[in-house]
Amino acid sequence: MSVASQVQVERRHVEVTGVVQGVGMRPHLARIATDLAVVGWCRNTTAGVVLEVEGRPEAVSAFVDRLVTELPPLARIDTLTSAAVPCRGEAEFVIDASGPAAGVRALLPPDTAVCADCLTEMSDPDDRRYRHPFITCTNCGPRLSITYDLPYDRPLTSLVDFPMCARCEGEYRNPADRRFHAQPIGCHDCGPTVWWSVGSAGSSADGVEVGGEAALAAAVEALAAGKILAIKGIGGYHLACDAGNDAAVQELRGRKMRPDKPFAVLVRDLVGAQTIADCDDPTAREILLGPQRPIVLLPQRADAPVSAAVAPRLGELGVMVAYAPLHHLILTDLESRTGRPAVLVMTSGNASGEPLTYRDEDAHRDLGPLVDGILGHNRDIVVPVEDSVVAWSAATGVVPVRRSRGYAPLPMQCTSPDPGLEVDGSGQAGPHTVLAAGAELKNTVAVGSGGRVHISAHVGDLETLSARRAHQKVTDQLLAFHRSRPAAVVADLHPAYSSREWARHYAAELSIPVVEVQHHHAHLASLAAEHGRLGEPLLGLVFDGTGYGCDGGIWGGELLHLVDGGARAERLGHLGTVRLPGGDAGVRNPVRTAALALLDAGLTWDGTPIADELSPVEAQVIRAAHERGLATTETTSMGRLFDVIAAVLGICHRVSYEAQAAIELEAAARGVSRQWRKTGTISENRSVLKLAFPANGGKGQTATLDPGELVRDLVGHVRTGTPVPVLAAAAHEAIARGSADLAAHAAARTGTTVVGLTGGVFVNRLLLAATSRALTEHGLTVLTHQHVPANDGGLALGQAAVGLQWLRDHPPAAPTHPTTADSKEIHPCV
Known part of the structure; x- marks a missing residue:
């Protein structure tokens, strides 16, 4: 008797989008179907998961309900549509082969940390995956980093090179197994393997020597002996050494030419993290142990068994709990040798200024001269992920600092989806699809369509040819994943940025317009997009180191008003100008900028650390710059004001990495009180010394903050011997208070009472907390970044958001919009 002939039977066609591939969704659906005794099928498509389910009406209804409420751990549903269709009377519920689908592409899931179940199996001598360095299941492991294309199926990943053995094949096809349709499945018999190669500083690696357990043993032995290794992880290579071995850490700094920038450290578990950092807060623990497993900046314990050279003068550590099975094996073996938690320096595997190394041949060539050994494996990395x-x-x-592994390439939904704005899935330009080229530093790339922006993993600084090639490859991969051909390219306004030049060439090749967006406008649009507030006016304090202004100047301490759906940003105020002697030389030498700032404020260098730090030649040049204005550049950059303060206080006079002076100034301010460890603030009773930082300007004119007043007040206290931590804290409070006053004046003028805090300076948690508090005291609502960095790593989101609005206002008349590199559509600065 046909099932279809029974009145009490119904069938529904269901389409689901979101993070529904590579997360065990289809096996999960099959298990629900078995549990409810319904039949039908499900399959991956380029858009998500499509299924049909048939059975008794109450069972079908329960199936759809459980589909939404009982998701696999890594899954996320964005949309679900359901429609009645004719019954077909199958005998069972099956997982069909993947197929194509028109419309928006499926969301590719990020790489995630190895799960507890897999770790248990890997630690069990009786389990067939005991000590398997690549153990994984539907709930964990690599995704983005191994994927060539969608839909996410094994033939489209780098696991295509590893045919499953009979036992793995059986698990893969068993609906009751945790590895049912787990695409990266493997074991000792059929999966990837590790290898060990000897390298040495000053020479290339000598080739593969041993594999398997012998390779692991060689790596552990080398680390225990204080050697420096390159270790291939999920998304690329790391450089590693014993974090407690001062000689090894110093040697690594020398080989990598990284004298001061802090290193991250890797521990096996929470116990290891607790030996080096304060992580007792439940939220901090949740971040540390979550599936994303980011590096988390936490206060360092005074008795941490870590070399002072790991994070010099900062008082905190970047702590990462092991996320790859290989990491767990290395740390477990090290701990068995010493009887104590192992802590490894784990820093990006790249030569200075170059992008992350992820290909084995590049590791031998580029990292071999830097390390004593390489622990690699034969599972190819397709997409590098920092x-x-x-x-x-x-x-x-x-406070997001870098959004990459564990988070990318998941999109941000910055406006309500509009079906008329989607990509058609054919590779042709959708009417509102934009490509954002991102920033010059901390680069990410983004593709925006239908109110949703997909942001790439971290690319890095675009200062070298290889970095720019990496930018191109990431762009190509992101567009390929989404079958997108953009209708416009968005870039920064800065005429010297390689990202802008690339955007112009790319747009000319496709005959599409370039939309150039001012740097700080894009920062504020990024924050508005993250909070879904592009349709509402928003005031923004946008503080960073450098951004090309609409007037051709160097901006960086801006009060903007975002209007017209994010399409325009009005400049209502800014920091008063600070002069840079020698341009970039002043950035690299904050003492020079501070010396000129003192002279410009009518002060001498007497009684300050500057007097002893400047060389005679530098002093002569600075005096000439002050008197005759030679070789100086004016800037409104808040980052440069932080440089001045750090140098005046004797905290940092020369920098070897971006924002070093500001980072060390924040660390000094935290030293004013142990309260930081408990509350994250400097002083709750506002008893911190108050320094002058007045806001000037009123109705009808651009308001400013006077850096000269702050410098004069600060120097006076330096000369009377006020402790440096107290002054560092006071400077943070003064900047927060003055900035809030500036915003309050603007709120009164405009009627906009929501203020966003964005730009790289607001990665500083002390300033972020103090400014938020001061704005709240003015009765204003504060928005801060929760998911996308305030620094340039979030700029692509803002560019894409502005670009989408621009395309809505200037819809292309055809699938392509003819233009040339010399006849561009330029987004206006206001």
Whole structure:
């Protein structure tokens, strides 16, 4: 008797989009179907998961309900549509082969940390995957980093090179197994393997020597002996050494030419993290142990068994709990040798200024001369993925610093989806699809369509040819994943940025317009997009180191008003100008900028650390710059004001990495009180010394903050011997208070009472907390970044958001919009 002939039977066609591939969704559906005794099928498509389910009406209804409420751990549903269709009377519920689908592409899931179940199996001598370095299941492991194309199926990943053995094949096809349709499945018999190669500083690696357990043993032996290794992880290579071995850490700094920038450290578990950092707060623990496993910036314990050279003068560590099975094996073996938690320096595997190394041949060539050995494996990395970084404090919560592994390439939904704005899936331009080229530093790339923006993993600084090639490859991969051909390219306004030049060439090749967006406008649009507020006016304090202004100047301490759906940003105020002597030389030498700032404020260098730090030649040049204005550049950059303060206080006079002076100034301010560890603030009773930082300007004119007043007040206290930590804290409070006053004046003028805090300076948690508090005291609502970095790593989101609005206002008349590199559509600065 046909099932279809029974009145009490119904069938529904269901389409689901979101993070529904590579997360065990189809096996999960099959298990629900078995449990409810319904029949039908499901398959991956380029858009998501499509299924049909048939059975008794109450069972079908329960199936759809459980589909939404009982998701696999890594899954996320964005949309679900359901429609009645004729019954077909199958005998069972099956997983069909993947097929194509028109419309928006499926969301490719990020790489995630190895799950507890897999770790248990890997630690069990009786389990067939005991000590398997690549153990994984539907709930964990590599995804983005191994994927060539969608839909996410094994033939379209780098696991295509590893045919499953009979036992793995059986698990893969068993609906009751945790590895049912787990695409990266493998074991000792059929999966990837590790290898060990000897390298040495000054020479290339000598080739593969041993594999398997012998390779692991060689790597562990080398680390225990204080050697420096290159270790291939999920998304690329790391450089590693014993974090407690001062000689090894110093040697690594020398080989990598990284004298001061802090290194991240890797521990096996929470116990290891607790031996080196304060991570007792439940939120901090949740971040540390979550599936994303970012590097988390946490206060360092005074008795941490870590070399002072790991994070010099900062008082905190970037802590990462092991996320790859290979990491767990290395750390477990090290701990068995020493009887104590192992802590490894784990820093990006790249030569100075170059992108992340992820291909084996590049590792031998580029990293071999830097290391004593290479621990690699034969599972190819398709998409390189850097570690994510988040800061945290009790006052600010999570502060994103770098959004990459564990988070990318998941999109941000910045406006309500509009079906008329989607990509058609054919490779042709959708009417509103934009490609954002991103920033010059901390680059990411983004593709925006239908109110949703997909942001790439971290690319890095575009200072070298290889970095720009990496930018091109990431762009091509992101567009390929989404079958997108953009209708416009968005770039920064800065005429010297390689990202802008690339955008112009790319747009000319496709005959599409370039939309150039001012740097700080894009920062504020990024924050508005993250909070879904592009349709509402928003004030923004946008503080960073450098951004090309609409007037051709160097901006960086801006008060903007975002209007017209994010399409325009009005400049209502800014920091008063600070002069840079020698341009970039002043950035690299904050003492020079500080010396000129003192002279410009009518002060001498007497009684300050500057007097002893400047060389006679530098002093002569600075005096000439002050008197005759030679070789100086004016800037409104808040980052440069932080440089001045750090140098005046004797905290940092020369820098070897971006924002070093500001980072060390924040660390000094945290030293004013132990309260930081508990509350994330400097002082709750506002007893911190108050320094002058007045806001000038009123109705009808651009308001400014006077850096000269702050410098004069600060120097006076330096000369009377006020402790440096107290002055560092006071400077943070003064900037927060003055900035809030500036925003309050603007709120009164415009009627806009929501203020966003964005730009790289607001990665500083002390300033973020203090400014938020001061704005709240003015009765204003504050928005901060929760998911996308305030620094240039979030700029592509803002560019894409502005670009989407621009395309809505200037819809292309045809699938392509003819233009040339010399006849561009330029987004206006206001």
